[in-house]
Amino acid sequence: MKKTRLLWSYQIGETEKWLNEQAKAGYQLENVNRLTRTFTFKKGEPNERRFHIDFNNPKQAKRLQEVGWHNVVEAGKWTFRQMEEPKLYPSRNELFKRLQRHTLGFGLFVAVGFSFISIILTFLLLFDSFQGEPGLPFEVLLIIPISISLLPLLIMVYALRYFKREELKLLNIETIAEEATIKKFRFGWDFDLIATKRWLDKMAIEGYEAVKFTGFSVHFKEKSADFIDYEILYTKKADAHSFQFNSEMGWQHLYSKNSVVFGMSIWSRARQLGEVQDDLLPIADRKGMLKFQTIVTSLFLILISASNGFVFYTGIKLMSMGEMLFIFPIIWVLNGMIAVGGVLVILNMWNNYRLEVTALKRKQEEQARI
Amino acid sequence: MEKLYKKYIPMTETAFYILFSLNEPRHGYGIIKEVEQLTVGRIKLGSGTIYGTLSKMQVDGLIDVFSDEERKTVYERTSIGNKILQREMLRIEELYANIQRYKEGNG
Numbered sequence: 325m326k327k328t329r330l331l332w333s334y335q336i337g338e339t340e341k342w343l344n345e346q347a348k349a350g351y352q353l354e355n356v357n358r359l360t361r362t363f364t365f366k367k368g369e370p371n372e373r374r375f376h377i378d379f380n381n382p383k384q385a386k387r388l389q390e391v392g393w394h395n396v397v398e399a400g401k402w403t404f405r406q407m408e409e410p411k412l413y414p415s416r417n418e419l420f421k422r423l424q425r426h427t428l429g430f431g432l433f434v435a436v437g438f439s440f441i442s443i444i445l446t447f448l449l450l451f452d453s454f455q456g457e458p459g460l461p462f463e464v465l466l467i468i469p470i471s472i473s474l475l476p477l478l479i480m481v482y483a484l485r486y487f488k489r490e491e492l493k494l495l496n497i498e499t500i501a502e503e504a505t506i507k508k509f510r511f512g513w514d515f516d517l518i519a520t521k522r523w524l525d526k527m528a529i530e531g532y533e534a535v536k537f538t539g540f541s542v543h544f545k546e547k548s549a550d551f552i553d554y555e556i557l558y559t560k561k562a563d564a565h566s567f568q569f570n571s572e573m574g575w576q577h578l579y580s581k582n583s584v585v586f587g588m589s590i591w592s593r594a595r596q597l598g599e600v601q602d603d604l605l606p607i608a609d610r611k612g613m614l615k616f617q618t619i620v621t622s623l624f625l626i627l628i629s630a631s632n633g634f635v636f637y638t639g640i641k642l643m644s645m646g647e648m649l650f651i652f653p654i655i656w657v658l659n660g661m662i663a664v665g666g667v668l669v670i671l672n673m674w675n676n677y678r679l680e681v682t683a684l685k686r687k688q689e690e691q692a693r694i
Numbered sequence: 695m696e697k698l699y700k701k702y703i704p705m706t707e708t709a710f711y712i713l714f715s716l717n718e719p720r721h722g723y724g725i726i727k728e729v730e731q732l733t734v735g736r737i738k739l740g741s742g743t744i745y746g747t748l749s750k751m752q753v754d755g756l757i758d759v760f761s762d763e764e765r766k767t768v769y770e771r772t773s774i775g776n777k778i779l780q781r782e783m784l785r786i787e788e789l790y791a792n793i794q795r796y797k798e799g800n801g
Contacts, residue, residue, distance in 0.1 A: 384758065387770075412719070412768065413761040496765040565752075565759055566745060568767045569722050573741040605742040 325351060325365045332361060333402075334426075334490050336377050336419060343375040347406070356399045373406040380418040388414055416494055420564035423494065424582050427487040431480060438476035445472065495567045497577045500535050504543030511540050514581070515621055516669060517556045517588070518614065518676040528552040534592060537579040549594035555604040558617040559587050570604055586620065607688050611681055618677045622670050629666030632659040695777070698754055702778050703785060710786075711737060712747050713779050716757060716771040722748070725769065751775065 332339040343353060343363075351365035353375075376393070378384075380401040388405065389395075391412045397404040445468060492499060508527075513520045514537075524534055524542075532544035533552045555575070559566075570591055571577055580589035593602060605613065639656035705713070708729075715728040725748075726739045748769060751757045756775035760768045771779070 384760070387758065387760075411762065412770075413763075413765070415759045415761055415767065416765075417759070563749070565749065565767060568761075568765075569745050569748075570741065572722055572766055575741070600738060603740045603742040604745070606740075606746045609742070609746060 325367070326362050327365070328360065328362045330361050332363075333358075334423065334487070335493075336416075337493055340375045340377055343377075343404070344373075347371050347373060347375070353396050353404060353406075356397050356402065356404065358399055358402070373408055374410055376405045376407070376410070376413055378403045378405060378414045378418075379422055381414050384414050388412070415565065417564040420491065420494055420567075423487060423491050427484065427582075430483060430487075434476045434480045434483075438472065442470070442472050491582070492577070495564055495571075497567060497571050500576065500578070502535055502545055504535050505545045506532065507541050507543050509541045512669070513537070513540075513542060514588070515625070516673045516676065517558065517617055517621075518673070518680050521554055521556050522676070524552075524554045528554070533594070534578060534590075537590065547594070550597045551595040551601075553593045553595055553601055555591045555593075557587075557589050557591070557604060558613050558620075563587070573602065573604075575602075575604065586616075588617075607684060610684055614677055614680055614684075618673055621673060625666045625670050629663045629670075632666070633663035636660045636663055695774070698756075698774065698778060699781060701754070702756070703782050705782055708737065708739060708743060709747050709751075710782060712739070712744060713751065713756065713771065713775060713782075716769055716775070719760070719768045719770040721762075721766050721768060 329339060329342070346353070346365060348370055350368055350370040352368045352371075353363060354366045355364040356362075357364070375396075378388075381403070385403070391410075393405040393407045393410065395403055396406045510520075510523070513523075527534070527544060528547060528551065531547055533547040534542055534554070535545050536543040557566075567577070567580075567589070570589075575591040575593045578590040578592055580587065582588075591604060595601060636656050636659040639652060639659065643652065643656075702709070711729045711732060712725055715725050715732065720728065722741070722744060725744060729737050729739055748757065748759075752759055754774075755772055756778055758770050758772050760770060762768050
């Protein structure tokens, strides 16, 4: 018997459950074809063994065999293992990394591929309208490439959400389902994370606990304990173990953005009076993280400010040459504002960095005394 | 291996207790509880400290990370970890013996 599951490698949990059901019904897995996404089964005795799908994990193979797993199918870097009542499972770290690589790869592929198509289409249309052929005006024709590039954008947004959901499922991390009572608009909260952390602390003192982060705002509810502690982690690479570890230690996952280059995540923990405050990062490692975050964001902002400054400058030049269109000044003012704003945010960020490091040093000295 | 001995011996007290507590596979929270018990409440490890130490040890192969039935992370000491712990315990035994001798001499 053959069965096809297109997205099996992204829905690992579901696929494992499905394989368990097949085994229970007496269909034993024989082969997996990665290209056609097809699973081949052979009719046999029903069994209650559990499946586990492992990826790129040769290091743990020996230990897993010791505890009783046996390899059913090996296909490329994939290993399908089965066992009666497993106590020990391989970790999901490699799968987590794979999912992230694919998110990035897919994003790039869609973005580059479709903008390429829409550029070509635009040129074709331009060429067509210069030929003087009777037809629709250029502005109307422009809708075609624009809508063609909008479609992949929608696909991308959907796909990224899908990947994110699967990522959290893979890590067994629950998201909060609680209703928010207030929403606070905060543009660019994910830029200056130190400032955001200070703001969250202030909101907690005022009695509000963050439950959700969106593009431009943060949603709060009335706080559930005496204190709400926050941690914003910024690491050079995302790591599945730390995610699982944090959530097992009672930290609530609020938001995370992971890429192959770096990972950012926001965590909160409710604490009653008298309880010891937990931390997600040793004090000694904090300075490095803060610096890394400040530098990365600064570089990004410098890039934005510089390019907008450049457009502003050329705009002024053009204006002095007498080229005028009413929309231009608006664009220039915007460019100028973004350039200046970017620089101000950078300065503020480094000031926050300085404040945080001073606070850290004080904490470190206190700890040393104890 | 020599390189690892150099890196890990002597160990910090928290690193020692974390590795020591893994005489059986444990969750992160289990390690904290075990260390607290071993030191009669003197050492209460924070998540950050314990995770930092565990991930360093994992990179160097002293411990390995698995999951349990509920898909919680489980830490296990490897044979390399055992060797390092043995060597460190010898060092501490020497320390202890010297303290005893000193006490007897002054007693």
